[in-house]
Amino acid sequence: MEDIQDPGVSKAGRKRKSKVWNHFVAIEVQDKGKLVPKVECKHCKKRYKYVDGGPTSTLLLHVESKCAALQKKQGKTQGMLNFESQESANFEMGSGPTVGYDHAKNREIMAKMIIAHELPFAFVEYAWFNYLMKYNNPQFQKVSRHTIKKECMRVFESEREKMKKMFKDISKISLTSDRWTSNTSVGYMSLTAHYVDANWKLQKRIISFIDLAPPHSGEVISDGILDCLMKWGIQDRIGTITLDNASSNDRAACMLKCNFEEREKLHFGGLFFHVRCCAHILNLIVQDGLKVIKACLYKIREGVKYLRKSPAKLFQFGEVAIAHGIETKRSLCSDVPTRWNSTHRMLKSALHYKTTIHHYAKKDPNYEWEPSNEEWDNARKVCKFLEVFVEATNIFSGTTYPTANLFLVETYNVKKEICEAYRSGDPFLVEMSKPMFQKFEKYWGEVGVLMAVASIFDPRFKLATLQYTYKELYPANEVADRIKEVINHLRALHEKYSKELVNSKAATSASRMEDASNSTEPCSSAMSKIFDFMKEMNGENMSLLDSKPPLDSY
Structure with a gap:
């Protein structure tokens, strides 16, 4: 009803x-x-x-x-050209020339166009481009690819100097770094700076993209990062660095930490210095679980490859689907084995076409990768089981809102899902959840202080997040002590920042907090349960503190 x-x-x-x-x-x-x-x-x-x-x-x-x-x-099923507004452009566009034709300004704009849209330098030599420019202004002068290359470098140097000046006003900067190897076996490393600007807006800038000389050891990575920081003049302002879970990255973080400590520039006593990438940890956890359906994944993966490599076979597959009343709007997805979320999409699409695959296998004698009924059942269980991991990954990977305040709730969701699978009594889910739980305990057995502190700064929940999740993550006799430990760290952080900002504009500027109900930030099912938990408290004093300074009042 x-x-x-x-x-x-x-x-x-x-x-x-x-x-x-x-x-x-x-x-x-x-x-x-x-x-x-x-x-x-x-x-x-x-x-x-x-x-x-x-x-x-x-x-x-x-x-x-x-x-x-x-x-x-709304007519959004097909992609549309989206012209950015002037405010969202990467470069300041200005209002255009007011008097006459300025060849230098025109050349600068062309350089910014080439950089922003990743065009080749030879673009400025294209006949029809020059015809268009000459048509719009007869005074236009042709520019060679060598000249525009020099202009691009001049623009780059100009923008870098602007960023250097801007970094001087930033007290703390966080870093994220990633490494990968190209198909030509060349190793690359990127370094991104994250900070809060004078207007309290979250910003990020890629400050380095370099090729790394082999071997990619911790020493090489550490030297590459430190060299970049010194070029930008921000080597004394680094609060945290987030890296993937690799032994070489652990070694690099350790060396950087020692370097900062020797120069007495290690902020927060190094408590938050090395942060492990949560999305990468989720990937490691899921990859361990997917090993139990390795054979089924191989069949589905190879079957999809077989169908997708031939348009004729894919057309025949579609005809079979239509003949058996299967909706064909969903594409048959292939995956990248190292990216579990793409494997999840592949499983969902394969399960949608399960009946089609069965009937197509009867028609095509060369198709030999149809999973058994048991394997299909296991694939369906895995697909449903991984939904919470998909939601967590999407939230962790958000770029338009802060994400650290959401980590604790999503970590709780992940552990709860793994534990429920283990207690389900299903032999398949039990076998799958065992290695996943071990990996979870390795990285998240101890909830990081940074994750806990960030959750308190979510104005919707404050201490309620810790009180709700800790009782599930830790034994009951440890919960109160662990929450007190987090509060003590928070007190120390508050005191440090209060001293730094006492004479700054940021300390006196008024801050505005939008209504949480109008937030654009994702909200998981666990958050709704925390709201219920807060209502059950029925107005009880949730603070574990005695006095009422500003932090305690919050």
């Missing part, structure tokens, strides 16, 4: 302000004999759990990017 409510009005009679209520309707559904409040998308009928007054971030994410039915109605 479903009770449909007015989507624009809450149960308390207050008018809902969020724009998501133009697309959702509040309902109640029967679940295990109880009425559970949910909301249903008007377009695709997908349902989400929702507590009245709770965050609408998940609903907003669905409306903006996940609802295929809504996108189809």
Whole structure:
């Protein structure tokens, strides 16, 4: 029995302000004999759990990017050219020349165009490009590829000097680095700086992209990073560095930490210096679990390759699908074995075409990779099991909002899913979850202080996140002591920053906090449970602190 409510009005009679209520309707559904409040998308009928007054971030994410039915109605099924506004351009475009023709300015704009759109230098020598420019302004002078190359380098040097000046006003900078090897066996390393600017906006800039001389040892990586920092003049302002989980990266982080410590420039006592990439840890955990269906994955992967390499075979496969009433809008996905999320997409598409694969295998004697019924069942279990990992990876990889405050909740979700699989009694899931749990305990057995502190700074939950998740992650007799330990670290951080900012503009500027219900940040199901947990507290004092300085009042 479903009770449909007015989507624009809450149960308390207050008018809902969020724009998501133009697309959702509040309902109640029967679940295990109880009425559970949910909301249903008007377009695709997908349902989400929702507590009245709770965050609408998940609903907003669905409306903006996940609802295929809504996108189809709005004509977004095909890609459209998106011309950026002047404010979002990489370079300052200016207002254009006011008097006459300025050849130097025109050359500078062409250089920025080549850099921004990754065009070849020879582009400026193309006949029709020059014809267009001459048509628009007869005074236009042709530029050679050698001249534009020099101009691009001049623009680069100019932009680098601007960034150097800007970095002087930044007190703390965090780094992320990644390495990979090209198909020509050349190793590359990128280094990205993350910081908060004077307007309290989260910013990131790629400050280095270099080729690394083999072997890619910890010493080589450390020297490459330190050399880059010294060129930018920011070697004394590094708070944290995030790296993948490789022994060479661990060695490089250790050497950098020792270097900063010797120069007395190691911030926070090195407590947060080396941060392991959470998305990479998830990848390691899932890859261990996928080993139990190695044979099934091989069959599906090879079968997809066989079909996709021939347009004729793919067309025949589509005809078989249509003949058996299978929707063919979904593509048959291949995967990259080292990227588990692509393997998850491949499994979902293969399961969609399970019946088609069965009938196609009967028609094509060369197709020999049809999984058995047991393997299909296991693939379906794996696909469902990995949904929480997909959600966590998407949240960890967000770029338009801070993500550190979400790590603890998503870590809790992952551990809960692994433990439920182990306790399910299903021999297959038990076998799969064992190595995943071991890998989880290796990297996240001890919740990092940085992850815990960041979760407290989520104004929606504050200490409630720790109180809710720690009771699941640690034994009951350790929870209170561990929360106190995090608070002590938070006190020390607050004191350090208070001293640094006491005379700065940032200390006196007023900060604004947007309503959490209008946040564009994703919200998982565990967050809704934390809201329930906070309501159950029924106004109890959640603070474990005695006095009431500003930090405690928050």
